[in-house]
Amino acid sequence: MTPPLLELRGVGRSFGGGAFARRRVRAVADVSFALSAERPEILAIIGESGSGKTTLARMILRDLSPSEGSIRFGGRDLAGIRGRRERLAFMRQVQPIFQNPFEAFNPLKRVDRYLFAAAARFARAATREDAEAQAEGALRQVGLSLAEVKGRFPHELSGGQLQRIAIARALIPQPALIVADEPVSMIDASLRMTVTNLFRDLRDRLGVSILYITHDLATAYYVSDRILIMRKGAVVESGEAAEVLTAPRHPYAQLLKDSVLSIDGARPDAALPATALP
Amino acid sequence: MILDAHRPARAAAPAAALPPALSVRGLRAYYRVSHFGIRREVRAVDDISLEIGRNEIYGLAGESSSGKSTLIRTIAGAIRPPLYRVDGSVTFDFPGLGRRAIYEMTPAERAAIRWGHLSYIMQASMSVLNPVRRVRHSFRDFAFRHMARPEPAFWQAVERHLERLHLPAAVLGAYPHELSGGMRQRVVIALATICRPDFVIADEPTTALDVVVQKDVLAMIREVQRAMGSSVLFVTHDIAVHANLTDRLGIMYAGRLVEEGPTRALLAAPRHPYTRHLIASLPRIGDRTPKAGLGGSPPNLAAPPPGCRFHPRCPIAMAICREVVPPMEMAAPGHRVACHAASGAAP
Numbered sequence: 111m112t113p114p115l116l117e118l119r120g121v122g123r124s125f126g127g128g129a130f131a132r133r134r135v136r137a138v139a140d141v142s143f144a145l146s147a148e149r150p151e152i153l154a155i156i157g158e159s160g161s162g163k164t165t166l167a168r169m170i171l172r173d174l175s176p177s178e179g180s181i182r183f184g185g186r187d188l189a190g191i192r193g194r195r196e197r198l199a200f201m202r203q204v205q206p207i208f209q210n211p212f213e214a215f216n217p218l219k220r221v222d223r224y225l226f227a228a229a230a231r232f233a234r235a236a237t238r239e240d241a242e243a244q245a246e247g248a249l250r251q252v253g254l255s256l257a258e259v260k261g262r263f264p265h266e267l268s269g270g271q272l273q274r275i276a277i278a279r280a281l282i283p284q285p286a287l288i289v290a291d292e293p294v295s296m297i298d299a300s301l302r303m304t305v306t307n308l309f310r311d312l313r314d315r316l317g318v319s320i321l322y323i324t325h326d327l328a329t330a331y332y333v334s335d336r337i338l339i340m341r342k343g344a345v346v347e348s349g350e351a352a353e354v355l356t357a358p359r360h361p362y363a364q365l366l367k368d369s370v371l372s373i374d375g376a377r378p379d380a381a382l383p384a385t386a387l388p
Numbered sequence: 389m390i391l392d393a394h395r396p397a398r399a400a401a402p403a404a405a406l407p408p409a410l411s412v413r414g415l416r417a418y419y420r421v422s423h424f425g426i427r428r429e430v431r432a433v434d435d436i437s438l439e440i441g442r443n444e445i446y447g448l449a450g451e452s453s454s455g456k457s458t459l460i461r462t463i464a465g466a467i468r469p470p471l472y473r474v475d476g477s478v479t480f481d482f483p484g485l486g487r488r489a490i491y492e493m494t495p496a497e498r499a500a501i502r503w504g505h506l507s508y509i510m511q512a513s514m515s516v517l518n519p520v521r522r523v524r525h526s527f528r529d530f531a532f533r534h535m536a537r538p539e540p541a542f543w544q545a546v547e548r549h550l551e552r553l554h555l556p557a558a559v560l561g562a563y564p565h566e567l568s569g570g571m572r573q574r575v576v577i578a579l580a581t582i583c584r585p586d587f588v589i590a591d592e593p594t595t596a597l598d599v600v601v602q603k604d605v606l607a608m609i610r611e612v613q614r615a616m617g618s619s620v621l622f623v624t625h626d627i628a629v630h631a632n633l634t635d636r637l638g639i640m641y642a643g644r645l646v647e648e649g650p651t652r653a654l655l656a657a658p659r660h661p662y663t664r665h666l667i668a669s670l671p672r673i674g675d676r677t678p679k680a681g682l683g684g685s686p687p688n689l690a691a692p693p694p695g696c697r698f699h700p701r702c703p704i705a706m707a708i709c710r711e712v713v714p715p716m717e718m719a720a721p722g723h724r725v726a727c728h729a730a731s732g733a734a735p
Binding site: 158159267268269270271298299300301302303304305306307325327328329331332352355356365366367369370371372373 | 599603606625629632667670675678679681682685
């Protein structure tokens with residue numbers, strides 16, 4: 111049997127606790143889950159701010175090392191990755207997408223250079239033509255073309271375009287897993303669906319698995335196959351997206367679902383009872 | 389029709405009995421910059437007219453760079469270069485004070501109506517409260533001057549107000565960083581409403597909060613508004629928040645108001661193609677039918693497209709849309725829309 115694409119076992123991470131720190135904060139505690147290698151899927155990780163979802167993403171990206179437990183990618187423990195060659199091989203497989211596309215790109219740098227750099231570094235593009243072909247191919251996957259992007263600075267593009275370029279950049283190494291931390295929370299509603307639809311498309315057409323980290327239950331329901339709800343660093347509920355969000359069992363998951371404001375037949379007085387106040 | 393059955397009088401004729409609390413007429417506000425002799429003009433607010441009734445929560449929705457923040461800044465009279473008011477008027481009608489046209493007042497007169505009559509709730513609660521001073525000092529700094537009463541009576545009033553908002557008096561002794569985001573935002577709301585203003589402008593006050601906290605803060609805003617009978621101009625890009633809070637809703641696109649109506653009627657039957665798309669594309673729990681994104685990008689306001697600014701992205705654009713700016717026209721009682729295809733015609 112092939113090992114899972116990604117497997118977390120009892121992963122935890124604490125901050126602080128040094129000689130002068132007053133207390134130790136446990137950002138993530140005992141998180142376990144796995145993504146199958148055979149069947150690509152979109153797994154949503156949902157939680158409020160401070161629930162540890164970004165810390166978890168950073169550990170999966172090898173940006174932080176877990177203080178407890180193990181993270182395995184394709185059967186290989188991330189803690190065992192040594193040297194430039196192994197690091198590059200890992201980065202080729204696992205690519206990040208960040209929340210704010212305006213901050214992810216250097217405002218003084220033309221955006222196409224990110225694509226060419228990724229092609230040279232990860233996709234072994236030796237010549238300019240080769241890099242351009244790689245960039246063009248990746249941009250086509252996200253509904254853009256090199257002609258639209260070439261020579262442009264970040265401020266000349268909209269948030270939706272920039273986020274799609276960020277996704278195109280992540281696609282150049284042909285990764286097996288994309289870790290997207292709040293990828294749509296900074297972009298406009300009219301463009302949000304374009305990006306979430308793109309995730310579905312990447313899963314179905316290119317077989318890329320996606321960790322979709324968000325606090326927005328509605329888009330998580332729309333796009334993901336499975337859902338993991340985190341609170342204070344721990345997973346409180348997980349399962350099929352439709353099941354978890356239509357009939358949550360954990361009290362926190364229920365509270366979260368009840369707090370989602372609906373636009374259908376919302377009645378200001380009924381939806382917001384004064385008794386909701388502490 | 390479900391035209392706001394629980395508040396029929398206000399929804400049908402907001403301005404019938406009393407003059408509106410705020411009327412904006414033909415307002416234009418542009419950013420004018422000049423770099424190395426090249427002049428650029430960004431038309432962030434272009435010909436907007438609207439009225440907000442007494443005791444009403446008016447919602448303003450729009451995407452980033454649609455001009456909603458510029459509009460409320462211009463309405464509040466809080467503009468500074470490179471933003472200029474080019475044309476139009478902003479007139480408040482404060483009970484007990486009478487009509488006040490913001491752009492006919494001196495800066496001192498404008499400062500005098502702040503807090504007491506017109507107040508502002510901002511998004512970044514952390515940057516409103518002084519981070520190195522206790523909340524108590526922020527109350528004194530902002531409100532003491534406007535309350536015009538001796539110190540013991542002032543603190544009594546502050547504590548009474550906090551109690552009314554279900555906030556413990558202990559928050560006065562806390563530093564902002566000791567409070568959670570939701571608590572800080574509640575303190576900012578308490579601060580903005582301490583003088584019982586007639587008109588409150590709220591700019592994305594819940595956007596940075598988690599859903600659970602957001603719901604409580606919205607309930608608090610609603611309660612304060614009810615208790616004081618003030619008017620609120622509430623700005624957020626989140627349509628679901630509008631659906632649960634506002635009485636009337638205005639939709640902005642690229643510096644213009646494109647649709648306005650009673651919130652529930654507008655959400656149930658949007659007429660402008662942009663509003664229709666916006667509402668149809670909202671993901672809902674329990675619904676996984678594929679939803680299309682809108683093609684294209686929001687226009688550059690330094691060189692907006694001629695005619696209707698939405699026409700390059702509009703699925704039903706006609707020849708006239710490329711040339712003539714559609715006027716805001718009454719499509720149903722209290723429901724205005726700026727679209728050549730939608731005005732008059734039923735959806």
